[in-house]
Amino acid sequence: MASNADWHTRSRTALWHPCTQMQHLEAAPPLPIARGEGPWLIDYEGRRYLDAISSWWVNLFGHANPRINAAITDQLGKIEHVILAGCTHAPAVELSERLGRLTGLGHAFYGSDGASATEIALKMSFHYWRNVGRPGKTGFVSLQNGYHGETLGALSVTDVDLFKDAYAPLLRPSHQAMSPDFRLAEPGESAEAYALRAAADLEVWLAAHAEETAAVIVEPLVQGAAGMAMYPPAYLTRLRESCDRHQVHLIADEIAVGFGRTGTLFACEQAGIRPDLMCLSKGITGGYLPLACTLCTDAIYAAFYGPATSRGFLHSHSYTGNALACRAALAVLDIFEQDQIIARNREKSLEFTGILAEVAAHPRVRAFRQQGMIWAFDVVDAPPGFSSDFHRSALERGVFIRPIGATVYFMPPYVIDTADMALMAEVTLGLL
Numbered sequence: 464m465a466s467n468a469d470w471h472t473r474s475r476t477a478l479w480h481p482c483t484q485m486q487h488l489e490a491a492p493p494l495p496i497a498r499g500e501g502p503w504l505i506d507y508e509g510r511r512y513l514d515a516i517s518s519w520w521v522n523l524f525g526h527a528n529p530r531i532n533a534a535i536t537d538q539l540g541k542i543e544h545v546i547l548a549g550c551t552h553a554p555a556v557e558l559s560e561r562l563g564r565l566t567g568l569g570h571a572f573y574g575s576d577g578a579s580a581t582e583i584a585l586k587m588s589f590h591y592w593r594n595v596g597r598p599g600k601t602g603f604v605s606l607q608n609g610y611h612g613e614t615l616g617a618l619s620v621t622d623v624d625l626f627k628d629a630y631a632p633l634l635r636p637s638h639q640a641m642s643p644d645f646r647l648a649e650p651g652e653s654a655e656a657y658a659l660r661a662a663a664d665l666e667v668w669l670a671a672h673a674e675e676t677a678a679v680i681v682e683p684l685v686q687g688a689a690g691m692a693m694y695p696p697a698y699l700t701r702l703r704e705s706c707d708r709h710q711v712h713l714i715a716d717e718i719a720v721g722f723g724r725t726g727t728l729f730a731c732e733q734a735g736i737r738p739d740l741m742c743l744s745k746g747i748t749g750g751y752l753p754l755a756c757t758l759c760t761d762a763i764y765a766a767f768y769g770p771a772t773s774r775g776f777l778h779s780h781s782y783t784g785n786a787l788a789c790r791a792a793l794a795v796l797d798i799f800e801q802d803q804i805i806a807r808n809r810e811k812s813l814e815f816t817g818i819l820a821e822v823a824a825h826p827r828v829r830a831f832r833q834q835g836m837i838w839a840f841d842v843v844d845a846p847p848g849f850s851s852d853f854h855r856s857a858l859e860r861g862v863f864i865r866p867i868g869a870t871v872y873f874m875p876p877y878v879i880d881t882a883d884m885a886l887m888a889e890v891t892l893g894l895l
């Protein structure tokens with residue numbers, strides 16, 4: 464059987480890894496994973512690593528989950544995939560019905576990754592305004608440090624220089640509003656007061672630019688790629704009011720925060736709001752298969768409905784509504800219901816916050832924060848190369864963790880147990 468080293472060489476030669484300067488792999492080769500088991504990843508030499516970031520925020524119920532495996536296996540014996548233009552199938556219909564009931568957004572359009580869900584939401588919003596006779600509403604607003612994916616449309620509303628700078632000439636300008644991230648508050652200003660100040664700032668902007676603005680897109684409660692920047696739900700409540708007042712769509716990008724990550728099934732629930740469009744992906748299949756979904760209101764759907772083909776939403780991806788992926792998603796929703804995951808995660812999050820008390824109180828730790836099943840903190844005076852050094856050292860101690868700059872975060876699969884939580888805390892403490 465091939466060893467880890469064989470896979471290093473072959474991987475570097477044949478494969479182009481995402482979000483990676485390939486030359487850096489000479490010194491820091493990728494981790495070859497032979498199999499997975501619950502929250503654990505196991506390499507070709509039998510070493511085990513705790514997946515503290517859910518394989519880039521996608522995994523919910525562990526690797527090789529028997530229930531999701533069974534659902535996909537059952538579906539494999541029926542139909543793996545069929546064109547969804549002119550055909551339909553039970554997994555896509557049932558998933559759409561269930562997502563509609565859970566979000567209050569009754570029309571589901573499928574894509575394959577998060578970025579495609581963003582593209583769909585942006586196109587749908589613009590096309591809605593065009594169909595209702597307001598073709599001048601072509602602009603989009605997103606938040607400073609926001610992240611919505613890296614295809615050209617999604618990158619246009621993303622505000623992360625590292626991903627954006629090289630492609631700037633290809634991107635469409637959009638407006639970036641003040642981030643409600645509580646770390647940006649003035650000394651003495653509460654998180655809530657700051658968030659409301661940010662919302663008021665955006666309200667002023669919308670009042671002046673509503674005529675040429677189609678939608679505001681935000682990551683509700685947690686700006687993930689910004690380094691798990693968190694903000695209170697009051698911001699979203701206020702934003703919903705502003706969007707209504709100025710007739711601008713609100714797009715909730717719940718790609719990272721959906722499916723229980725922030726403590727409720729969807730983050731918008733905590734603000735008591737319903738967006739006009741919602742983007743889902745990542746956890747939707749429990750981290751098994753690429754699937755994205757953009758959900759919209761009846762009002763948006765109705766504006767496309769009519770005899771003229773050109774009024775329709777003429778967007779497609781070959782794997783739209785893939786039956787295996789939809790079946791995995793249905794199994795995920797079953798697990799949420801049958802195991803009362805939201806309630807159990809509430810216990811788990813309290814427990815892990817307790818276990819992390821010593822980390823939170825460490826002198827090198829600043830802005831320790833938690834929202835549902837996400838924990839993060841910033842490391843004071845982090846030296847250059849902190850992120851990769853921390854990653855490598857944690858790996859040697861059996862934990863797969865990947866800081867964003869000087870921000871260390873935990874976003875474990877929900878099947879994490881007490882012993883695994885203690886291991887994450889202990890390894891982290893040892894590296895501070």
Ligand SMILES: *Cc1c(COP(=O)(O)O)cnc(C)c1O
Nearest residue numbers: 576577578610611612687718719
């Ligand atoms: C990951 C992510 C995306 C992009 O999803 P991909 O599947 O990587 O294209 C978009 N928005 C948010 C908030 C994300 O975290």
